[in-house]
Amino acid sequence: MGEVSRGARALVVCPDIRGMAYDLDAQSRLAEAEGLALAIGITIAESFVLPVREVRPNLLFGAGQVDNIAIACEQNEAELVVVDGALTPIQQRNLEDKLSRKVIDRTGLILEIFGERAATAEGRLQVELAHLDYQQSRLVRSWTHLERQRGGFGFLGGPGETQIEADRRMIRQRMGRLRKELEQVRKTRGLHRERRERAPWPVVALVGYTNAGKSTLFNYLTGATVMAEDLLFATLDPTMRAIALPGVEKAILSDTVGFISDLPTQLVAAFRATLEEVTSADVICHVRDISNPSTAAQKAQVLDVLRDLGVIDGEGDTSIPILEVWNKWDLLSVDDAEEMGEQVEADDEIVAMSALTGDGVDTLLDRLGSMLTRNATLRSFEVPASDGRRIAWLHAHGEVLEDVEAETDGSNRLITVRLNPKEMGQYEALD
Numbered sequence: 384m385g386e387v388s389r390g391a392r393a394l395v396v397c398p399d400i401r402g403m404a405y406d407l408d409a410q411s412r413l414a415e416a417e418g419l420a421l422a423i424g425i426t427i428a429e430s431f432v433l434p435v436r437e438v439r440p441n442l443l444f445g446a447g448q449v450d451n452i453a454i455a456c457e458q459n460e461a462e463l464v465v466v467d468g469a470l471t472p473i474q475q476r477n478l479e480d481k482l483s484r485k486v487i488d489r490t491g492l493i494l495e496i497f498g499e500r501a502a503t504a505e506g507r508l509q510v511e512l513a514h515l516d517y518q519q520s521r522l523v524r525s526w527t528h529l530e531r532q533r534g535g536f537g538f539l540g541g542p543g544e545t546q547i548e549a550d551r552r553m554i555r556q557r558m559g560r561l562r563k564e565l566e567q568v569r570k571t572r573g574l575h576r577e578r579r580e581r582a583p584w585p586v587v588a589l590v591g592y593t594n595a596g597k598s599t600l601f602n603y604l605t606g607a608t609v610m611a612e613d614l615l616f617a618t619l620d621p622t623m624r625a626i627a628l629p630g631v632e633k634a635i636l637s638d639t640v641g642f643i644s645d646l647p648t649q650l651v652a653a654f655r656a657t658l659e660e661v662t663s664a665d666v667i668c669h670v671r672d673i674s675n676p677s678t679a680a681q682k683a684q685v686l687d688v689l690r691d692l693g694v695i696d697g698e699g700d701t702s703i704p705i706l707e708v709w710n711k712w713d714l715l716s717v718d719d720a721e722e723m724g725e726q727v728e729a730d731d732e733i734v735a736m737s738a739l740t741g742d743g744v745d746t747l748l749d750r751l752g753s754m755l756t757r758n759a760t761l762r763s764f765e766v767p768a769s770d771g772r773r774i775a776w777l778h779a780h781g782e783v784l785e786d787v788e789a790e791t792d793g794s795n796r797l798i799t800v801r802l803n804p805k806e807m808g809q810y811e812a813l814d
Contacts, residue, residue, distance in 0.1 A: 593641025
């Protein structure tokens with residue numbers, strides 16, 4: 384990747400374009416841009432919102448605004464300008480010429496973070512593919528070496544292809560190879576998921592806006608050491624651990640990538656791929672930073688993605704139960720906590736808690752346990768005493784209420800057990 388050096392002093396500029404519909408207000412977008420810059424180790428020298436009445440095709444900003452950015456760079460000794468928006472290749476090149484500094488837009492910045500954080504083979508392949516797609520459009524930058532021509536081959540001679548064409552061709556070839564590798568990785572992951580679905584343990588997936596506290600909650604519940612700093616995109620690749628829940632001997636907890644507004648188009652595929660695990664979950668925990676002023680807008684972003692994944696239909700109905708976890712409750716004022724507390728009390732699908740202090744975790748576990756066993760029904764099976772496999776399976780995966788010698792046949796066991804429909808299907812599928 385190598386676009387940005389850690390510790391670089393940067394000016395963060397958030398354009399507020401008149402007439403454009405944004406998911407968050409300008410100050411929230413600026414705060415998010417600062418978070419993205421900090422996540423990649425950039426030192427923020429200064430940051431501000433810049434109203435844009437009319438988009439200039441060559442620079443995005445007006446000439447006077449570009450002059451002001453240049454002055455701010457000089458005053459703050461900033462070597463980098465981060466523009467929290469999408470810059471065309473021409474705009475990026477012209478701004479760099481005018482400011483005599485490196486300029487990076489929102490897409491480039493998020494690509495940097497994804498490139499640094501992706502840990503799995505698929506994550507790295509997706510990020511490289513996205514970066515090449517982004518880079519391909521930036522070859523318009525006209526560095527001098529890109530204007531050279533290569534000689535023709537064979538008897539044809541002629542001017543040959545320009546360096547820029549050769550670079551584009553190499554990028555296309557590399558992207559083709561990456562897509563083939565990704566297809567293979569997806570097939571392998573699909574097989575793994577099928578094996579997990581045949582396994583008896585229910586899956587609880589944590590989803591939420593980035594920095595909502597999912598990884599902190601994951602670590603609290605599992606004792607794992609997943610990166611959980613106060614950074615955007617602290618976790619990229621899905622992480623899974625086993626946990627015990629009331630009435631459920633074993634469940635799998637899955638931590639996923641944090642959502643974000645205006646995700647760059649190049650990264651949508653990479654982002655969705657990490658979220659495919661969510662579609663096979665038994666319960667989704669939507670973790671919200673309830674102390675964030677933009678929490679309602681962030682919730683809307685998360686629900687939009689879940690809609691895209693098919694978890695929520697057009698009527699607003701969900702194919703997978705969703706439990707809202709109102710995290711960072713300890714950061715609320717007394718008045719806000721009192722007001723929101725009434726809403727929590729009235730809604731079984733909301734749990735208030737703090738993943739940092741652990742307050743409310745017991746309530747969360749109880750709620751998850753009851754959601755996973757909600758559809759369980761009491762069943763009785765007469766199993767040969769010699770069939771240790773079936774007997775062990777029922778004890779391991781159901782809530783066994785009675786296991787006695789069958790009256791009809793002393794060589795059989797009569798087992799009364801509570802199973803949900805998924806477990807029942809798995810039991811029936813046993814050889």
